[in-house]
């Protein structure tokens with residue numbers, strides 16, 4: 001597959017196989033992913049890795065009625081990676097850093113996909129999930145840019161229709 | 173490409189990509205950008221069937237000339253360049269004309285705005301990688317002029333929308349030196 005078709009075929013994965021994911025595989029993805037663009041080279045990301053018992057504790061700390069998607073991902077994925085970006089009182093720095101971390105997460109997704117590792121990217125307002133934040137050590141000067149569920153998969157999920165650009169792109 | 177080749181090609185693409193700020197004097201076809209943007213949109217894990225972000229692509233001499241005058245208005249609104257307006261107007265217009273294309277990425281600034289901004293950033297990262305594979309460089313611009321009312325009005329950005337970035341695009345002339353990255357391992361905590 002060319003890189004172009006690899007990108008076109010990428011999709012969310014929410015059901016994973018039992019095949020174990022080694023820490024080395026994830027770490028090698030991250031060592032590539034940190035080459036994301038980021039303003040003033042602040043490298044504004046931090047990673048928190050959870051699997052096994054630690055992941056179960058995180059899962060149990062979240063209210064499933066408030067965050068059903070998140071609980072599903074935490075339950076299903078063999079490896080969970082929380083990626084944070086710093087909160088900054090300067091609005092431009094704050095949003096530049098968040099944007100850079102999202103570029104990095106996109107790198108993680110693509111690098112995983114290229115080697116058969118699927119991903120789900122959870123992102124919502126988790127500020128009320130105090131136990132989750134405490135267990136994972138997310139500080140008050142950080143925000144969660146993504147809670148990523150990662151794992152191999154047996155069957156390829158269907159790709160949802162991609163929204164067209166027609167009415168969302170203007171050319172001058 | 174085999175899976176292994178695919179993986180290492182992508183790894184190289186991600187590591188070798190650099191932000192490009194000066195471009196070759198060569199036109200960039202809007203059709204190519206649109207094709208790559210479509211693939212970039214497809215590559216993103218969007219939970220939203222009806223995305224609320226949109227784009228404005230400026231690639232024609234007329235479109236860019238219009239943009240140059242809008243940028244000048246925004247600068248003077250900021251209190252910059254009040255002096256020598258004509259000379260600087262020309263400078264700004266020339267600078268903008270030299271950049272082959274601008275892609276303005278616009279997201280809704282309400283509701284789940286972090287989710288939407290995250291999606292837009294991910295799309296632009298995919299686009300940047302696909303462009304780099306074809307010798308096209310890009311750089312994000314997030315200077316504050318783009319949030320000024322005169323600029324927003326000029327490019328038709330609504331009250332409840334926010335410009336995430338203006339991506340500058342063009343064929344790459346020379347690749348700047350690589351700046352090292354901190355190993356991910358140093359920023360990783362195992363629970």
Ligand SMILES: Cc1cc2nc3c(=O)[nH]c(=O)nc-3n(C[C@H](O)[C@H](O)[C@H](O)COP(=O)(O)O)c2cc1C
Nearest residue numbers: 037038039040041096099100190191312313314315
């Ligand atoms: C969210 C974001 C905002 C950025 N804003 C600017 C900008 O306003 N002007 C600029 O020259 N570069 C900008 N950049 C590019 C970074 O400065 C660049 O990624 C960094 O210097 C690392 O270099 P590299 O991309 O070549 O690896 C931005 C990058 C990101 C991700």
